[in-house]
Amino acid sequence: MRLHSEQQYLKSKKELEENEQYRAEELKKMKEEGYTPEMIGIAFCQLDCVLSGLRRDIREYEEAVSGDFEKEKVTIDKLGSHLIKLRIWKGLSQTELAERLGVTPVQVCKDERNEYQNISMRKLNRILQALEVEKLTIIPKDEYSKWQAIQEMAASSEKKRQAG
Structure with a gap:
């Protein structure tokens, strides 16, 4: 992003x-x-x-x-971009996020510019807490298409069940 x-x-x-x-x-x-x-x-x-x-x-x-994006699921390769989208969707500036994290706005700016490259789980959890995100499923990149197909099949089955 x-x-x-x-x-x-x-x-x-x-x-x-x-x-x-x-x-x-x-x-x-x-x-x-x-x-x-x-x-x-x-x-x-x-x-x-x-x-x-x-x-x-x-x-x-x-x-x-x-908020027109999948908020609770993301592939690992899009995690950094996803965190930025979540911050924007929550209506927070980089400065406001920095305050919540107890870091400088320069640090948040740098992290976002690098799309949180090599982010640690500890830092990820701190950011998610600061953004008040309760659930985020991180999917391996090559598993996403399988996951999507399963979701589409489940939705189709649900529609058939409701129609019948």
Whole structure:
């Protein structure tokens, strides 16, 4: 997760808006000058990648704010990003989390920038307590698809049972 604060989110939204406007203006000029679709595609390749990344980051932050993500289960490789999403969803700033943990805001910022790389179980438990998270299931990465399939089968069986 690349956006860790409302300030970064607003900055990214503004950057996206400015770049989309720039792209639209340049596209209009290129069409007027007779550029082919292939030439236009090549010219915008890098900018379109940047725009795509900004849209993804903004969408991910908005999902975190709204709580539109699985809160109780996460694969081990996404744990750091998940902790950031939980903090954002709980409405805590990095400074507020730091206060709850008894560390400096700089430490929380550093941990989040590194997505809690090599986090100890002790530190993980302290963060979960500070975020008031009662349950978090951490699934090995290669087990997630099996777990998802089991959940889908159970949901399907439940629907059939209720219908019948």
